[in-house]
Amino acid sequence: MYYNGEIKLEKKNTKKLELPISSKTGEPLKPFIKPRVELLRGIIIIAFGFLWCWDSYFWGSLPIYTDFLLFIFSLIAGCLLISRAKLGNKHVLAHQIIVLIGDLFIFFMGFAFSIIFWSIPGLLVKVGSIVIIIVSTLGSVIHFLYWFVKLEKYKVKN
Numbered sequence: 538m539y540y541n542g543e544i545k546l547e548k549k550n551t552k553k554l555e556l557p558i559s560s561k562t563g564e565p566l567k568p569f570i571k572p573r574v575e576l577l578r579g580i581i582i583i584a585f586g587f588l589w590c591w592d593s594y595f596w597g598s599l600p601i602y603t604d605f606l607l608f609i610f611s612l613i614a615g616c617l618l619i620s621r622a623k624l625g626n627k628h629v630l631a632h633q634i635i636v637l638i639g640d641l642f643i644f645f646m647g648f649a650f651s652i653i654f655w656s657i658p659g660l661l662v663k664v665g666s667i668v669i670i671i672v673s674t675l676g677s678v679i680h681f682l683y684w685f686v687k688l689e690k691y692k693v694k695n
Contacts, residue, residue: 572622579618586611640677647673
């Protein structure tokens with residue numbers, strides 16, 4: 538018997554709830570994402586993208602194509618989070634593929650922004666573009682490896 542809060546679960550009941558069983562301990566694993574939180578994060582990122590696009594229309598802080606790229610970046614990142622929320626705690630391989638797509642997108646957007654900033658004259662901007670490349674590369678690789686390793690233990694067959 539397994540305990541989930543105060544509910545006693547037998548191995549048959551965990552299959553009905555689709556909780557994966559740990560191969561090491563034999564107990565049900567905890568859910569790996571909270572769908573409501575992922576949905577809220579996706580909506581907030583999309584809202585900030587629209588806010589940035591609307592604000593840059595009036596103030597024009599960056600070149601127009603940079604603002605458009607930031608808008609597209611936030612739109613795609615938000616949609617990826619919403620799609621993970623829609624999947625819930627099922628389809629582990631789909632979560633891994635979505636995380637890979639998102640991290641590859643962050644990696645390429647980092648290079649796109651660094652190329653745009655490299656074209657602006659000034660030493661500080663050129664150093665900033667190098668920092669953008671380093672941060673986007675390391676951030677996307679670390680994020681992908683974290684989620685890939687975390688989701689591998691959820692691929693256990695019941």
